Amino acid sequence: MRDVVQLVRNGPSALFFEQSLDSRLISKLLFSILLTGAAQSHAQSPLNQYLDEAMMRNPALSAAGQDVEAERQRLDNLRARYYPSLSLSARISVSEGGRTIDFPAGTLLNPVYQTLNAQAVAMGQPARFPTVQNQSIPLLRPTEQDTRLQLRGPLYEPVLNQQVQAQKEALNAQEAARQQVREELTRDLQVAYWQMAQSQARIDVLKASQKALQENRRVNDALYKSGETTLDAPKRALAELLDVEVQLSDAIKQRKLAQELFNTLRFVTVDSPVELPDETLQDNTLQALTDLLRPSETEARSAPEITRLQRSLAAQTAALGAAQATYKPSLGYLIEGGYQGRDYSTGPNTGFATASVVMNWTLADGGVRNSEASRARAQLNALAARAAQVSRQLLLARSQARENLLVSLNAIPARKAQQDAAQESLRIVTRKRDAGEATQIEFLSSEQAATRARLALSAAVHQARIDHAIWQYHNRDIPELQALQGVAP
Known part of the structure; x- marks a missing residue:
């Protein structure tokens, strides 16, 4: 930091900075540089590479993309019905009697x-x-052939118009569903990654404690053999060592499970190696990390769940319009040309051509159309009620995610202070033990407190990262939707 200050004050603009920058402004500048470095380090972590890899390999995301393509092809199919169709039909018949x-x-x-x-x-x-x-x-002629070209197309199709509109919204809803799968995959990958890092940090702390306790057991065994201590000292040392080894086995198991989940989401073999970040839990880095992970409302995006429901509502509204449009007539045209006769010989009076305008209007159907319209209306109301419920649930989840993240961030400085105090106490007790001024019970108690403090700080830091990943997923601009009271027929 001092080098940066010296560079700023002695550069080409030294006079300007000398007049305008005081110590407070310089402190803010240095803190922003530190925070920017932490953000760049966060952006360049191996996790981003794993995220890009998972986006290309994950089968769930690939399936969602294929669902979008299927909806797009269906929309193209409906739009193609506006264009005329040309068909060739040929028939040859042999009859008797x-x-x-x-x-x-x-x-x-x-x-x-x-x-x-x-x-x-x-x-x-x-x-x-x-x-x-x-x-x-x-x-019946003994032999007969009929060959014709038919050109047909719509002139007025009210049902088709509504079907195209409904399919447009269905395509938008499916794209929102794909985005939801992508964001859920990102959240799950981040949570699994930081859970694995949390377990690995726990393993490192427990291994360091295991080495200290192994040495402590060796010393107590030697003291007991030389008659300088009682039997309870080596037994207590063994008990503490076994307890740490059990915790270490549990941490290894948790890391393995998190790694298997992470690699499964990446769609690679479950035992594929994963590179974890090498973080130092110092005061400056912890402060920068806390500021980086602090929740910000300005980064809120639209929720794909709400977008999907809104587009589905629009699609269902168009489907209701399509059901109601069946009460209207439809118009189309048909142009035919060809030739027919006993055989395929051409000549006078063998060719023909016709042009027709065809109207189709269902006047009565026993209530079939009315039933379809009522069903579409009920589905629309049900979807609106579901959208209102999901909106409330997302608002609640966002609030809970924010509060959890704030609690995790507030726990970091508290756990750091506890670790500093425990480390200092362990250092003093260790010196007293070596000088013969502290009992074995005091050393083991201090060692346990230091281990618990290191584990608590590591867990707090990684829990903050996990809660931040969950907060990023839930930090959305969520409108409060209301259920429909009814739809006009």
């Missing part, structure tokens, strides 16, 4: 023809009219 139309041509014409032929013969002329057979015309 079936109904016929009988035309008695011979019965009607042959008597007349016979009379005319008789008159012609009587006049010396040849017979001029043939004998006609009765006709039987089949309704």
Whole structure:
């Protein structure tokens, strides 16, 4: 810090700084530099690399992305229905039997023809009219083909308009759901990471205490063998050592579980190594860390849970509009062209072309449309009530997360003061023990207090980081939604 002050005062702008910077301003400047360094160290921690890696590998986030793509394709499908569709249809048929139309041509014409032929013969002329057979015309042709192009499209589709709007909102809701999965994954990764760091710090403290207690046991065993102490001293030393070893085993187990959870979220093997931060719990770094983790309301973002519910409400409103739009008629057009006949030979009178405007209007359906509209209205009211409930729950969770973080931050200086006091007491008792002025019970008690103080400070620091990760997740701009009282039909 002194080097920075000297650089500021002796630089090119020394005169300006000499006149305008007092000791208080310099202190603020140095503190801001320290805080910026802590923030940069926090931003460059290995955790950020693990977060980026998890965002690319996590299957839950990948599945959420595919759900978004599915909703987008469905929206494209609905929008494509506004455009005309062109289709080719071809049919060839072979038939036999079936109904016929009988035309008695011979019965009607042959008597007349016979009379005319008789008159012609009587006049010396040849017979001029043939004998006609009765006709039987089949309704089914023995062979027939029909080939046509059809162009059709909508002119007025009120249901389709509402369906497209509903799908737009459904897509937005699914994107909010993906963002929710991403933020939940970030929170879970951060919590698991700092739980692992907390367990590792606990392991380091307990291992250091274990070494001290092992040496203490060795000394007490030697003193007992030489007759300078009673049997209770080595037994107490052994008991304290075993207790620390049990705590160490529990800390190792907790670290393993946290590492397995963290690697599972990263979607790598559970025993993959994880790099943990190397933090020093000094007064200056603890103060910078406390200021860095302090909750700030200005960083609040919109909650994806609320965004998802709001978009779902809009989608359900459009779905209700689609159900009500079924009472309206729809208009479309159909243009056809092609040719048909007994075979595929072309010629006069084989081609055709038609153009039609088609209206479809359901006048009565036994209450089917009314039931669909009522169901959509009930779903809308249920969704609105659920949104109001989730809004209250998120407000409560944000308040609890903020209070938990504040309590954790306030615990850090208290735990640091306890550790300093315990370390100083242990240092004094150790010197007294070496000089023969302190009993073994006093040393063990001081060692226990120092170990508990170191564990408490480490736990407080990492608990603050865990609570900060939870606070970051819950620090949202949450509107207080109200349940709908009803929807106009």
